[in-house]
Amino acid sequence: MTTATGMPVTEADWVRQRREATEAMPKVLAAVGLPKVLLPYQARAVSMLDSVRDCSALFIEKSRRIGLTWGLAAYAVLRAGRQRTAGGMDVMYISYSREMTREFIDACAMWARAFSIAAGAAEECLFDQGDEEGDKSIQAFRIRFASGFEVLALSSAPRGLRGKQGVVIVDEAAFVDNLAELIKAAMAFLMWGGQVVICSTHDGVDNPFNETIQDILAGRVPYRHMRIDFDQALQEGLYQRISLVKGEEWTPEGEAEWRQKIVSFYGDGADEELFCVPSASSGAWLPGPLIEARMTADAPLLRLELPSDYMQRPEADQKALLDPFMEELAEAIAGLDMAPQFAFGFDFGRVADLSVVSLLAIEARLKRREALALEMRNVPGKEQKRIVGDILEHVQQSLVGAAFDATGMGWTVAEDMGRKFGLREEDDGAGLVWAIKFSEEWYRLQMPPLKTAFEDDLIALIPDAEHLSDLRMMRLIRGIPRVPPHREGGKGKRRHGDYAIALALAHFASRMRWAEFGYRPVQASHESAHGEMTMTAEEDTVRGWWKPPLGTGLRGGIV
Known part of the structure; x- marks a missing residue:
């Protein structure tokens, strides 16, 4: 993030900005007590998604570790816990790793208990992927609700969406395999009133995730769009929530110090990882x-x-x-x-x-x-x-x-x-x-x-x-x-x-180059009349494989 003059935000700049912002808040807010459960950007995402008709497809470019997945878990429970007449439907969650799917289902279980929604215990199951090469199955996680709907975590294989309907949430989409095919499969859900949520940190300008974001901004596709960078998340209470969870007192100085540590940790990758600025190539090894x-x-x-x-x-x-x-x-x-x-x-x-x-x-x-x-x-x-x-x-x-x-x-x-x-x-x-x-x-x-x-x-x-x-x-x-x-x-x-x-x-x-060369033996086969050492033609052309000592950096060769 930069200041109005185009210079990077320093730790001192951040202390000043945050102190001025908090001191300008109405005093009545100080008496509110515990903060609302969802942070403003989390609440905005849930609010946008709550109307399937107005927001059938939402793409969110975001910073790392701002808790958006936690907010989306709340939405998944609210949607799957409703009756069909109230807009209830199945919710499918996809990401690039099994650990993320497990975390998402755990967050959904927490929200289900918090919302007092009748839900079965979180369970592991085997879900048939319908693999063309055989009856392969993958491990999946699901929570079933009394409404008849469920939250189900799937693999990132596009075939896993075949024959299904409901809400699809693809998390850290830029890092899944074959994202273009996955988006194509997910968009079929819109035909019967489903919903697609694609959110991710960026992974380069030519990644299908960023390409779709650019199409949205250019008006070429009718999808909705959100952007949440690291500084926006901080301004809307991210570090204050972290301080609350850790049982620490929030101060502008503490937040500025923490922010600087995170930005320094990412170094050259901070623009992409924290501030939603895709790098020159999408993880492409060679530009x-x-x-x-x-x-x-x-x-x-x-x-x-x-x-x-x-x-x-x-x-x-x-x-x-x-x-x-x-x-x-x-x-x-x-x-x-x-x-x-x-x-x-x-x-x-x-x-x-x-x-x-x-x-x-x-x-x-x-x-x-x-x-x-x-x-x-x-x-x-x-x-x-x-x-x-x-x-x-x-x-x-x-x-x-x-x-x-x-x-x-x-x-x-x-x-x-x-x-x-x-x-x-x-x-x-x-x-x-x-x-x-x-x-x-x-x-x-x-x-x-x-x-x-x-x-x-x-x-x-x-x-x-x-x-x-x-x-x-x-x-x-x-x-x-x-x-x-x-x-x-x-x-x-x-x-x-x-x-x-x-x-x-x-x-x-x-x-891995090698060299070919000849050599003379230490001892000759016979001496000449003048006592000079000579070799036979056969000895002069003896060759073999030479292997150099380890650590010399030389390759072997024909000798």
Whole structure:
């Protein structure tokens, strides 16, 4: 928050503002005694929602930890506790974590007792999600009321809303998986007089939550909107309520000190976490403008898509479909500048996803410049191995490493390439090919160097809209850069961040470099007539795998 002059609010500013505000209150308010149960912003949200007809859909952008969920629990109990003739209906609560759903049901149970509404005890149950892949069930929580309605906590899977009706509350919506699909499923409730409440702290400007907020403010959609930032919550009594609960006396100085601690704790994230100002990207790991700024490489990008019945066609037809691409590939790799060293990354896909190749040239100043990129859709494994093998054979003499996605069927490609060029699985084995079985630890350690390359202008990529989209899909999931589980794109053409993974593998391989060198043994096989030590041709060409001592920062190599 800033002052009228545009400067940040200091602790002293806050003391002065709060003292002036409280001293200006009518003296009669001092005699009111205990405060009303709901704080003003909580009460406003409940009041707006109480009229389903006037407020069928409400989006609330808010600060963290201001007690809005507690207020919404009160509304859930009031709505579910009514008879149908009085507007009663089921209330469904959704959030990104089981702990939040448990807290919400506990708050509802407290409000039910406080309102003296006949309610069954809070209970755990198994609720059928109607999963298309089988009769899977998830754990849910519910409270049943004498009205016949209930408050039910669900998972954030959009399919969980199928066939239901009532009020939907999505809490911390910006952080649930696939929010766009969840909002779409929730809005179906409005057709039969239901109600949708979407509230959240922001998670970036291009998050579906913020995009919908902007549509509301622009008048493009007819939903209602509220905004509650940290300072507004404080002005409406948040810290006074905290002091009351803690049994402490409220003072402007104490509130100002507490406010400053919270703002300092969030640091650079305070604008987004406390003051409802979305950051430049929605948890997107790489901002779009930064990616575009690095798309400066002038190099070939090849795409091969084979028909779904390719395997069933005669061999002559298969050859006719594949040969033009193989000729194009041969021309592309023949045009490579072989002066620099190369690193190769390969993300495997066969049915739902693409197979993607990224070949990076390592320039003298260690900038990684993409020399070739290739995508394959619906290409059988045999053909993929042929294509990948042709590329690796051409650059083998300058190749520092090749990293392959070795999860699932990808292992077969990595294994066959390992037979030709030497296989390395983790730190075991000797050769050019790394077989990577992805884990959170791998992403945690290997993705930050790739981001640094973007930030320090140490990488140059081939310009492509699809590759830009794949890189923008990367999100911080539990603090680790990952590709989210959902896919993007139209039916049959969906992408799953495939290029981002191929690039990450190539960049990883570029940093795992090894060296080839010869050596002379300590003792020669025999001496010359003049007493000089000599070696046989066989001894002069002895080579093997050298593994450096731990902690040296060096990679092993062929010796």
